[in-house]
Amino acid sequence: QVQVVETGGGLVQPGGSLRLSCAASGSAFNLLAISWYRQAPEKQRELVAVIASDGSTHYEDSVKGRFTASRDNGENTVYLQMNSLKPEDTAVYYCKALSQSGTANWGKGTLVTVSS
Secondary structure, three states, X not given: OXXXXXXXXXXXXXXXXXXXXXXXXXXXXXXXXEEEEEEOOOOOOEEEEEEOXXXXXXXXXXXXOOEEEEEEHHHOEEEEEEOOOOHHXXXXXXXXXXXXXXXXXXXXXXXXXXXX
16 A cells, blocks of 8 residues: 655745645555645645646646646655745645556645745
């Protein structure tokens, strides 16, 4: 089973930046599609970004141009660079690793708080 761990959350002022990391254990990391989700208080979890095994990316409209997903297969890690952060970006950010067989493994999340 793939173990997924998110790190990099914290408190940042509006307009600031953070980089989240998603580390996934196990072999064949390069074949995993990695998705970033977030869940704000009293809201449903929503998809933020996806990076496929070939490196192609997809972003939710509200983060386009501000967030960038990248992957380092040698380090078994996917990153989410978040710039120009807004208070509405405040949420717990989760990482999901999806194998080619359709098995999904989630991390426990990392909290991002955007506040002055």
